[in-house]
Amino acid sequence: MERKNFLKSLLVGAISTPAVLAACSKESDSVTPSGTTTTGTTGGTSTGSNSCTVAPTETEGPFPTKAPASYVRSDITDGRTGYKLTVNITVTNSSSSCAALAGALVDIWHCDAEGNYSEYGGSGMQSVNYASVHFLRGRQTTNANGLVSFTSIFPGWYSGRATHIHVHVYSASGTSLKVTQIAFPEGSGTALAAVGGYAKGMTGYTYNKSDNVFSDDTAGVEIATVTGNTTDGFTLAISLGVPA
Template sequence: MERKNFLKSLVISAVSAPVILQACKKDSDSASPDATTTSSSTADGSAEGGCVVAPTETEGPFPTKQPASYVRSDITSDRTGYKLTIKITINNSSKSCAAVSGALVDIWHCDAEGNYSEYGGSGMQSTNYQLVHFLRGRQTTDANGLVTFTSIFPGWYSGRSTHIHVHVYNSSGTSLKVTQIAFPEGTGTAVAAVNGYSKGMSNYTYNKSDNVFSDDTAGVEIATVTGNTTDGFALSIALAVPA
């Protein structure tokens, strides 16, 4: 009887072990970088009431060096390309997605050739644009949480899909969120119409393979983009941040 009870206990332990291990794995894997940004956030980064917190992403290797110096809505400078109107709405994930007025929104992106201003002359970007500041700007959200920029459709560079960087601050200058905006891809999209400008789409990295957007299975970071190469394009997206 003692041997029978002993064997029975082994069976019970073997069955229970995977359950315990899976529970530990779920607890550790479900934690999101956004889960601690606001008391109303859930483990998957979405806030109560269906307000999904914008994922936190890297500023990348080309962040704006003096963002407060570039308060402007038209960030085109001397860059040529298809016109792009960018509309970004900032919502408060801590207050049922209420519009955030008075927030400072910085954006930056590459030009048609895939180059950034304020950088260059190195292996990462051979063309030297260290002394210019094109395609960078700051605007303050209105009563509806909206900022609008005039720019050109971004090009692309090796290893990344088409994207725009965004940094949101509150009115006092405290950082609230660093994130990135992705573009819809495939037949009939603006990305397909622009076709990588003169570079074409050979060796282009699509969202599903991009090291920033590949885990965005819900498409939270993908904007709505309309328009054409004749009239220009319009991008719109709502970003929820813990404000």
Template sequence: MERKNFLKSLMVGAVSSSVLVQACQKESADASTGSATTGTTTSSSGTSSSCTVAPTETEGPFPTKVPASYIRSDITDGRTGYKMTVNIVITNSNNSCNALANAMVDIWHCDSEGNYSEYGGSGMQATNYTTVHFLRGRQTTNSSGAVAFTSIFPGWYSGRATHIHVHVYNSSGTSLKVTQIAFPEGTGTALSIVNGYNKGMTGYITNANDNVFSDGYSTELASVSGNKTDGFVLNITLAVPA
């Protein structure tokens, strides 16, 4: 599937769900350089001679407006849902995928109903959450390249499979990678256990049909385990060029 630039996909005054789908499509360029970034020796799958680089995805249409304000490990901000621990390890694709310490990792995702904080009151999201900041946060990786967030299991919204946004910066604040995390699907998975909360799964778009993940998501697919009582645990390792 051809990657499209997010900014070009948005039409002034557009309010239809089809615009939201276009707005979430892949970007072809790395956020920090404006050019495709896939490691030392690249292939169409994004594989380098040392390791596999996380693909670049769009930040929008609901990126954190002031990410530096949200240095915290617990990002729930009172949002209800099944507890989920998000464990992310960042590695350096330019250094044989060794752990990348002191990187800044931003994450954000929708709540159980499919809504984002900091946005709303428009055709893209009717519920107005412009004055709150739930399910957004950033942390610095430790010597093992790891960060851990306390959150809730994300819901879903029209046109997208369940996902988490990730933006990685180096210690100087330079953007290294904007990407997204996909969730396993099928019987017995955490996604099937949560079953879309009260919303259910009618009309849900699978990873294979999602306009961000449909051209391949193997390097973005997390492992997710757990249950409704004890909560869920998500684990993923993402390689970025640093």
């Protein structure tokens, strides 16, 4: 196991641009399962034969969900406007030949189109106060195929970070298995380019290669597959290996 420690960075933003607590402890694990061989795809299920890549461990960030068990729901939009995004996350057990992990609890949360988080605000970390609302946060339980699906909006961005989604995976009994983050593909023709940063545009945007969470992801295991368009909406898919 290799752990990488990142320096903390705190950027105080203008109105509707939250500051970033960018400390990250990354865990890059590769295990050799007995039996089957899994072939990896973009999103980082595994790379190569007889290996299974564990999703890197990342910080929960400065805005984790305060009471995740209270938000068991598949539609986490909660009134926020933006391009529709369906989030499909498959959780596999890296301790069992990357078999689908059924019954796991999966929490996700991300910022809105303007870069703000619910449950926080009114301070230097985020000037806009959304402390009393709970948009873009939710929990689902994986099915027999290890899959959870959420209906959300395409995340916006804020200073110091690339567009991302936070994920926390627990066992059925509530034991924490993995805290990680999902990155988005970049460049011409991608969903990120199509959305174009919503009204704020992309001036000042931090791309994955410069993001202090994703910059060392040279294999792209944290980058999801994102398809669709601004008319019909987008679909994100990623497979996350966790040691269970």
